[in-house]
Amino acid sequence: MKKVALVIATAILSVGMLMGQAKKPTLMVVPSDNWCKQNGFMLKFDNQGTVEELPDYKKALQGSSDLILVIAKISQLMADRGFPCKLLEQELKKLSQESAEDAMLTSKSGSGVAESPIDKLYKSAKADIILQITWSVNVTGPKKSVTFVLQGIDAYTGKQIASASGTGAPSFSAELPVLLEEAVLAHIDNFNNQLQNHFDDMFANGREIIVRIKKFDSWPDDFETEFDGKELGQIIEEWFQNNTVKGRFNTTDATANFMLFEQVRIPLYDANGKAMDARSFLRGLQNYLKNPPYNLTSKLMIKGLGQATLVIGEK
Template sequence: MKKIVLLLFFLAVIAQTAFAQVKKPTLMVIPADAWCMNNDYMTTYSAQGITMNVPDYKLALQNDIDLLNVITKIGELMAERGFPLKDLSSTIRSLEQSSAENEMLMSATSGASLAETPYEKLMSRAKADILIELVWKINTVGPKRSVTYTLRGLDAYTNKQIAAATGTGAPSISAETPVLLEEAVLSNMDNFASQLQMYFDDLQTNGREVSVEILTFDNGSGVNLESEFDGEMLTDIIDTWMYNHTVEHRYSVSDATENRMLLEQVRIPLFRENGMPMDTRNFVNNLRRDLRKAPYNIECKLLTKGLGKAVLVLGEK
């Protein structure tokens, strides 16, 4: 009987140790677009003739001390639950340091400069798995104030909502905004963190979801997705490659024509064979390397759109 008890004890210790070593998702807390809009922290951005309004996080952090304090407080609550954080303010500073280099980067073929929104720049450098969008509103009744808040966990690769919490805290006469918010969210924070971890556990089992687009250059090379190698069309060759390299062979071919192939719900591993993190670019770069080899010998240009989409253009760099 004692041996059985000891065995169960050691198994429990091993299980607890393994659970403690499970990698947590990397998070970044950001103010929601609605909060930025309501507080006039938006900027106009033009790309390829399209004008859009995007949040100006730097302006918000410089002018709203409550925002900085609230993000810090939410970060503390998540850190207490074992979730590593990327700091928004530090990431913005890093982004500014590298912006001059990016302004000098241009296409070797056409001389075109990069087309990237400020939001895409931020996300590509943050490399956060999950974004926590935060919006709150102060309610005032006489001398008392309360906070109504909404937290949304978004997969940074797919923009899908994976966790949510909302509520209103108890009224207070003297408490400051970060304290009001902390008191309001505490009752739902464990459930919110549990939703995040359940989603990340699913990623570890089933892979990260991304999308891949294959295009061809119109350069007269004659290479397209209907080109044949050893009697097999390139479309089918890429389809087989995806089957062999995705987690549990999970992906879907949404579109396949002579010059375009769109693959969605592509499940890629979280880590490479050497243990380094796997992202969309790493995954599609492996396909690029294989297409450069015989018998294909196809030069390709690899582009990324945010964290969750990669474009491979066949025919030249």
């Protein structure tokens, strides 16, 4: 009996150690688009001729002391429950010290990418799960309360994985962090349970990522080019079928020059027990296509844990 108990304990310990090595998504609290719009913290972004309006996080942090207090309070509440958050302000400061990324990716020979440029805004996020917070202060006589909406968004799939909303009880306190905490406390544990369920799903069914396959315009072939009677696009799809968890992925778009795979479920660990992310997963396809009969050179790019792009034709 003792021997059986020892075996079970050892197995549990091994699983715990293995799970501890997994790359857990990082969190970052940001103001919602709605809050930024209502408070005038927006910027114009020229997306290849189409002007888009986007939240200006830097301007918001510089112009609203309340925002800094709110982010700090939500981050503290999450950290107290085992979910540490990256601080938006610190991430923006770090990124401002780095050189700006070119709007159009080029290869070493100077050839442009056949499809779209890298999305600078999403690349700057550097977080896997974005916690969007919206709040407003209600005043009833001498008392105040806070109404809030908190959403957990997968930064690279765009899926909402958790949400909470509510209004705190009226209070004589004038401190926004206190009012916010009073409003959030009744909902935060359920919100965190939703986050944990998302993590548990990844342990059971693999991590979900997005993969884009593109081509340099200098490469004379495309994804309809045949190798041993099969089009390259079909060969790539078969590789995904054989290397995803339970063969789970969705070919959202497939043309002669571009392929988009969403809901791609990848193993949490590789054959050596090392935690896997989008980069290490797609590296397998890159190496596969580098060998005969394909002999294809390609460039691999990543965004955090959850998104990777393979551009075929050069490096």
